[in-house]
Amino acid sequence: MNINKYGSIFLTPDEMFESIYKGKLKDFKNIHLDQSVVDQFNYSKDLNKDNFDYISNYVDPTISLEQFDTNLQDDWFMPDEYKDFEIVGFLLDQTQNEEQYQRVVDELVLYFQYDMIDLLCYLKYLVDTMRKNNIVWGVGRGSSVASFCLYLLGVHKINSIEYDLDIKEFLK
Numbered sequence: 305m306n307i308n309k310y311g312s313i314f315l316t317p318d319e320m321f322e323s324i325y326k327g328k329l330k331d332f333k334n335i336h337l338d339q340s341v342v343d344q345f346n347y348s349k350d351l352n353k354d355n356f357d358y359i360s361n362y363v364d365p366t367i368s369l370e371q372f373d374t375n376l377q378d379d380w381f382m383p384d385e386y387k388d389f390e391i392v393g394f395l396l397d398q399t400q401n402e403e404q405y406q407r408v409v410d411e412l413v414l415y416f417q418y419d420m421i422d423l424l425c426y427l428k429y430l431v432d433t434m435r436k437n438n439i440v441w442g443v444g445r446g447s448s449v450a451s452f453c454l455y456l457l458g459v460h461k462i463n464s465i466e467y468d469l470d471i472k473e474f475l476k
Contacts, residue, residue: 380422386428387425389425389428392421395412407452407465408452408456410471411453414471420475424453431459435458443461443462444460444462452465
């Protein structure tokens with residue numbers, strides 16, 4: 305088995321079938337296979353539908369990095385209440401003055417531009433889940449502390465306005 309820098313897995317036919325039969329391989333979104341192996345897999349799966357219904361269909365991962373990221377984000381486990389959560393209104397309601405309000409608006413423009421609004425909803429779910437289960441997470445490190453929106457969500461405890469941190473440091 306080989307893994308590239310994007311986390312894509314390259315399996316030989318023997319490795320793939322061994323993983324399937326041992327119950328270790330259920331999702332093919334990040335697996336690269338030769339076309340002959342794909343044909344063999346699809347044929348075998350069709351013949352044994354009842355035994356392999358837990359295995360997802362093969363999706364060709366030789367797609368753009370952007371599409372790869374989108375596919376993975378579509379698979380995040382997140383309850384519907386968070387998928388449909390009005391994150392923009394929530395973040396704007398958390399502001400306490402005009403400076404914070406404007407900072408959130410400016411950041412949200414960038415989050416929309418980079419198609420990262422779903423990430424904010426997921427982080428809201430993650431933080432809520434960690435709080436509910438008394439899980440401790442870091443104070444904040446790296447470029448994420450440049451985001452005031454992430455501060456308002458509770459992802460970190462560094463007020464980026466107070467420290468004059470530029471959101472572009474996070475979204476580079």
